[in-house]
Amino acid sequence: MRTILIIDDNPGVGEALSLLLSLHDIRALYAPSPEKGLELLARNEVDLLIQDMNFSADTTSGEEGRALFQRVRAAHPDLPVILLTAWTQLEQAVALVKAGAADYLAKPWDDHKLLATVENLLELSESTRELQLSRQARSQRLEQLRQRYRLDDLVCRSDAMLATLETACQVARAPLPVLITGPNGSGKERIAAIVHANSAVAGGPFIALNCGALPGDLLEAELFGAESGAYTGANKAREGRFEAADGGTLFLDEIGNLPLAGQIKLLRVLETGRFERLGSNRTRETRVRVLSATNADLQAMVAAGSFREDLFYRLNVIELRLAPLAQRREDILPLAEHFLAAAQTAEERRPQLSEASRAALLAHAWPGNVRELKNAMARAALLCREGLIQPADLGLLSTQVPAAGPGANANHRNLDEPSRAAVQAALNASGGVVSRAAQALGLSRQALYRRMERYGIADPL
Known part of the structure; x- marks a missing residue:
C-alpha cells in the first residue's frame, strides 16, 4: 500500500488528512513534530511527505519548515514533498519549490486539489522509481561487460x-x-x-x-x-x-x-x-x-x-x-556530455548545457544520428557564451525555438525557470506524457501544469 507521512503540529490537521487519504486507499502516518517525523521516516518506506511550514506559535516565518525540508532532502533526496503553507509563508514555500519541493498547498486546503496533487505525485514517484530501477539494472549490465570486455569510453x-x-x-x-x-x-x-x-x-x-x-x-x-x-x-x-x-x-x-x-x-x-x-x-x-x-x-x-x-x-x-539515435533517446544527453568533455574551447573549460538546450536535444529528430550530435556539440562548445549552451548554439535546423507565448515575459522571467521553448520541447520529446516531461525538466507534474497554463500550452492529453 502507498504510504504518506504527515508532519504537522496540529493534531486536527493530521487527523483530517489521514482520514481523507484512507478513504482513497492511501496509508497515512502522522507525526506532530519534525523530530518525530524524521524518526518515522527513518523506520518506514514512505512514498510522499506532506509537511507544515510552521511549528512554533512564536513565529510565522516558515523557518522551521525550511529547516525540516532541508534535513529531509539531505537524507531522502528523491522523496516528493508537499508543503502546507499559510499566506505569510508563501514566499518561503516558493523558494523551497525551486529548491526541490514537489508542490505547495495553502491552508485551508481544497480536498479535490490536494488529492489530485497527491495522486499525480505518487504516480510520478512510482514512474521515477521504476525508471531508476531500470537504469540501475542497465548500469549493472554495462559494468559487467566492462569488467569482461574492452569497451574503452563507449557511452x-x-x-x-x-x-x-x-x-x-x-x-x-x-x-x-x-x-x-x-x-x-x-x-x-x-x-x-x-x-x-x-x-x-x-x-x-x-x-x-x-x-x-x-x-x-x-x-x-x-x-x-x-x-x-x-x-x-x-x-x-x-x-x-x-x-x-x-x-x-x-x-x-x-x-x-x-x-x-x-x-x-x-x-x-x-x-x-x-x-x-x-x-x-x-x-x-x-x-x-x-x-x-x-x-x-x-x-x-x-x-x-x-x-x-x-x-x-x-x-x-x-x-x-x-x-537510430531517435529510438534510443536515453543515450542523447550522456553522449552530449561525453562530446562536450572532449571539446576544446578558447576558455579551455567545459561548457555546460542549459535546461532549455537539454530539452531541445531531447526533442530533436537526429536524422544524422550520433555523428550529427557530435558535430552539434562541437559547434555549441565554440559558440556558447559564458560557458552556458543555449538552444540557438546547437544549430538544430529541425528544432525551432518558439517565441514566448502568453504570460511569458522574456525580459523579466526568472533565469531558473524553464522557458516556454524548454517546456514545449520536453513535452514533444516525451510524446505528450506530462509526467515524463516534468521529470526531464526537474519539476513536479503540478508545477509543470502551472507553467503550461502560464505559457498558454494546451494539455497534450
Whole structure:
C-alpha cells in the first residue's frame, strides 16, 4: 500500500488528512513534530511527505519548515514533498519549490486539489522509481561487460544499444563474419572496433575501408592490391587492404556499394582466404576476420539483382542491428556530455548545457544520428557564451525555438525557470506524457501544469 507521512503540529490537521487519504486507499502516518517525523521516516518506506511550514506559535516565518525540508532532502533526496503553507509563508514555500519541493498547498486546503496533487505525485514517484530501477539494472549490465570486455569510453544508457553491445561482445571471439546494420552516423564502425578489440585477433591490425567512397576499379585495387600498370595511374605495385589486415580485422563499411565484380572476388576470399592483386596471376593468402556494415537493405538489393545472394548469406552469419539515435533517446544527453568533455574551447573549460538546450536535444529528430550530435556539440562548445549552451548554439535546423507565448515575459522571467521553448520541447520529446516531461525538466507534474497554463500550452492529453 502507498504510504504518506504527515508532519504537522496540529493534531486536527493530521487527523483530517489521514482520514481523507484512507478513504482513497492511501496509508497515512502522522507525526506532530519534525523530530518525530524524521524518526518515522527513518523506520518506514514512505512514498510522499506532506509537511507544515510552521511549528512554533512564536513565529510565522516558515523557518522551521525550511529547516525540516532541508534535513529531509539531505537524507531522502528523491522523496516528493508537499508543503502546507499559510499566506505569510508563501514566499518561503516558493523558494523551497525551486529548491526541490514537489508542490505547495495553502491552508485551508481544497480536498479535490490536494488529492489530485497527491495522486499525480505518487504516480510520478512510482514512474521515477521504476525508471531508476531500470537504469540501475542497465548500469549493472554495462559494468559487467566492462569488467569482461574492452569497451574503452563507449557511452551506453539505452536498452537498445546495450542489447547490441552485449551481442557484439558475445560473438567477438567467434571467427565468423559479422554484418552491422543501421543508419548513417549511428556508430557502426565503433561497434566493429569493439568486436575486433575483444576478438581472437585483437593483437592484429584493424583496417577500415568505406566501400562507398571510391569508384569500382579503385575500390578493387584498395581491397586486393594492384601491380604496376594494372590501371591508369598505377605507377608501382601496392598492397591492398586484405594484405594490410592479415592476422587482424578488415572492416568494410557501406558494403552495398561494392560492384558485382568485386563481390565475386570478396566471396572467394571469404570462402578460401585467397585472392589476386589486379594485374597479377599470383595467388596470395590472407587470414582476416571480415566485418561489414551497411545502411542499405541488402535483401532488397539481392531481390533487385544488385547484390549477390550467396555473398549476402556469407556476410550475414551474425547480424548486429544499431537503432537510430531517435529510438534510443536515453543515450542523447550522456553522449552530449561525453562530446562536450572532449571539446576544446578558447576558455579551455567545459561548457555546460542549459535546461532549455537539454530539452531541445531531447526533442530533436537526429536524422544524422550520433555523428550529427557530435558535430552539434562541437559547434555549441565554440559558440556558447559564458560557458552556458543555449538552444540557438546547437544549430538544430529541425528544432525551432518558439517565441514566448502568453504570460511569458522574456525580459523579466526568472533565469531558473524553464522557458516556454524548454517546456514545449520536453513535452514533444516525451510524446505528450506530462509526467515524463516534468521529470526531464526537474519539476513536479503540478508545477509543470502551472507553467503550461502560464505559457498558454494546451494539455497534450
